[in-house]
Amino acid sequence: MLTVSKVLRCSLAAFRYNQERNLSNAGKAALRPVTLKGRSFLTLRDFNPDEIKHIMCVSADLKQRIKHEGQYLPLLQGKSIGMIFEKRSTRTRLSTETGFSLLGGHPCFLTPQDIHLGVNESTRDTARVLSGLVDIVLARVYHHSTLEQLDQEASVPIINGLSELYHPIQILADLLTLQEHYGSLNGLTVTWIGDGNNVLHSLMMSLAKLGINLRVATPKGYEPVADVVKEAERLAKQFGTELQFSSDPVEAARGSNVLVTDTWVSMGQEEEKKKRLQDFHGYQITMQTGSVAAPDWTFLHCLPRKPEEVDDEVFYSPRSLVFTEAENRKWTIMGLMVCLLTDYSSQIRLNF
Template identity: 45%
Template structure:
């Protein structure tokens, strides 16, 4: 863990003004820098030392999808960095009444120092970034959730002491979480196995991209049908809800289709004895994971959730500072 600011500066990557749309856009060195910076920021906070590199800076936070962790971590984070966060619901701004993404981007660029957006389409985020003259951070789309995975990587490194030669097994829907985990694992030299039933595999284009990146970083990305086979020798077991926001109408069908993919004590026993359990939250105990596991000694879900704050503060510092 980084303990001195001068060490951060020594390894500094020049990220100011960049947007953060997907981890695929960042090198391994840049991701490592963000993790080290997040560790440093976390240590400063724990020791009660003020770290305010964004005094006078303002972050606009556009939400077309509601959230607990994303909103609170970004809003608290920008305040702790000395800046101001402005919550912008799609119902409260003109984008909700038909103003174009391009016009919104150019207007907000004149008022703000950065934009975080949590929305549906990845194309919306990409257009916003293309038309903005300030950094844009992807707080979540239906395709990717890179902020969560940056915090996940920080958490794994905190606990395991490394990222290379780690096996992570993600069990469940091949959704935006699975997509960002594949990209993040591929970048950082991690072996990632996705265990998902037929019909719920990750997007083929994302899988192909992740495998291509993995080949350059001594990583491995694969898909396995049998979760009990997948978790053998696993260092990390990860899951997400079976029905994400907007998929509530599919709940009963998904419960049936994912019936054999619950993370429970029997499944955990097939992994390494020191394996940890992770979940991006919110969790539905009794569905994708049992209470025994998520509330058990191997669970690190609340450490993982806290690291959203520190990882995102690192992002804002690097991009806006």
């Protein structure tokens, strides 16, 4: 059952968004103050364009002030985060731990040996216990339903560190990376070449809201989940963007600004590796793939990367933004945590 405070927060957010959209439709200039304090972050499906932009602005602000200006901003001093990891991680763990510490807070890392959700203690009980011990929880889990149950029972914000359905914190880093590189996001075309997985699902729940076109090329049998496709089609129609699906990676890449892929064999799919490699034959991103893309095309990959997904020539080329993308995992998770725990207002306004 949702807590009363969460119901009120969600209702208020929906009211504000509808009110702002109505003002915009009426041709009136409207100030759009955004507050995400106390919200959970399970999927970008739940966040409107202004809220996503707000997170990105705060992230860019922190990166500028801390990295480039050397400021110390203890915005999370006295606060702690519980980090539940059912799956191993490099970028998610390090970005969250170092980011939370850099902001003055205390991260607590919980491995499967430390906490067995639903085994040694029910997920319901764990959520309630953690709510009394930490200020926010990030969970990297196998099943998205685990996150939903944590969120239902917790009285603190829950962040999705990855589930089999969505990987929203990765997309925040991708968006900031593209905004930094291109200077604006509206009108870009992104092409996904690979598996219809959690990263793609999160792209589908966010790009249209920022005016970005999306093309998807997956082998037959590896398409994204039907429910996500239906919602993405609705979003594309609502925001007037292009959304295309095919099984031809070259055609999908034609004229695109950004080529994106991910692992073909995720954790838990090791037994399927041989078949998957066969099914994804022809989906490797190479300079030949890029030859049909836009002249300014770039490449993204959330890492870790395997050579069969993208060759070295592309991966280590100036067109590859993967290492900036990896670093931005830190600044965007910091921005997100600040948004969910404080009323911090960004001093930077990005061009979208």
